[in-house]
Amino acid sequence: MKLKVKALIVLLCVTTIYVSWRGYKSFSLPQDERLCACERCLSEDDLWFIKHFNKSVEPFLSANYNLSEDVFNWWKGLQGEKGNLSTFRETLDRLFLLVPPSPDVLESSPDHCRTCAVVGNSGNLRRSHYGPLIDFHDVIIRINEGQTKGFEADVGTRTTHRIMYPESSVDSLDNTTHLVLAPFNTVDFDWLNGALTTGFKAMPEWIVRRKIKANKDLVMILNPAFMKYVHDMWLENKGYYPSTGFLALVLALHICDEVSVFGYGADSDGNWSHYWEKLMNKKLKTGAHPGDTEYRTIQELDKQQKLKFYTGF
Template structure:
């Protein structure tokens, strides 16, 4: 507006000089040097104003990120489900409510009480960082995420370079990269897993524990140090290779929030893949999703192996509901969903 006003002022000034040539004026304003000086002043003012426009005249509602579109922008459909105040990760100072614990303990029939849970979590945070390592939002950056599922539709997709281009790359469970680089990429910054699906990690990847029982916290503490020798419903690794400084733990309250707000309590509880997807919405400004969806028989098959149990379907998880929500998020332009081939 400043620039436009100065342009009109300049035109008006010279229009007045030409319209009333006989009007009494000061000699300095009448001669050509005076006109040239005024013109130069106006041009200089316009240039300075233009250069300083973005830094000096920023709007009050400056975008919270440097992306073309930020997830936190006000949208009734999205904000009805998205709750930024829910902490995605546990920390040493976080106090889980007993109500949230009672919901969580039913997921896999946990027998331990709230006191045992808190003591076990406290011991874990003597071994791993007391607070999560997250990249905070900023108006000066655009945090991009790739969430890479394990669906068989990733075969021959050639999504690898696109996946590797993102800042944060989240994989889950035993998702392979070696031998499948062209389709799934090579980089991994975060891997979401639980004891029964755990794999060794390199020194730069965050281990993100998705806990479903108190034993999972105990396993992580011991698997990173002395070795775990307990038993679960399936074999678990006694020791795991991981950078202890990069360990993060999903918050049971966050898991409940995903089940209630995003899946409307459908199914017994969210899959690891869907938890990872909603986690990405909380961690990043732009989210791209790959490798989600069942095969033609309705099973969650994996791109690196042939499925043996053809009646597995999606287990205790609401696979159809999760898939429809991903499609809806894509339609609402809250993420980009690459469906594969």
């Protein structure tokens, strides 16, 4: 009997020490040394994540950022850019006379948890009822022409950032929404400059919106070096270049502490459809983008608890 009592006392002591140690590990850091106020902050704490995530890469261009020749040469090959690096810089300098010369990014803080919802355009969002959950996040990133009107119950109502390029632009953004340009040509900078002011004039065969409404003070421009990093490190050079949606997802990993992902992947019939339109081409896939690789990477990030992936129905 005494032996059992002693064993129980030892077990209680070990349990108490373990619980105390766990508490020490979780709460011993002073508040101002913690990365964020989330239950779990994104960090480089496992080999798989370290292999892919590089916090030093700047997601956005700024007036004082110098793009390297190597990155420019990679970027210019994406869609047949014909200009040189000097022309790129001059065109970008003109744009920075209109839009902020440095990005408006919510910095990490030990007393705040930056939550981010990345909302893709997949048909699997239909009847998902994710809308209230999406709207609960601090940062809500939508991609290209992703719509909210008429789909509020499934996709929410708020948008803090919209990532798009000229061919996928919307004609009007809310005054509180950041327009995030994903540039694939130097002329994309000229397009944005014109579209935000007097109207863009271009060759007739380039079908883009000539004028858009957006808050010029909230414009941000994705860095081609960031685009290359996503292609090299996250997709291991699969496909020609990342999709806008996947760029948005990795961007969220860089600017938020907790990331939730909605509306990615094929619908229940295996088609890469949009939730707001009827799919006419039943064989539509992901074009130049490595859709399957991107989807598997999202699944792995969910498995590694670096984000929460809501797959829809």
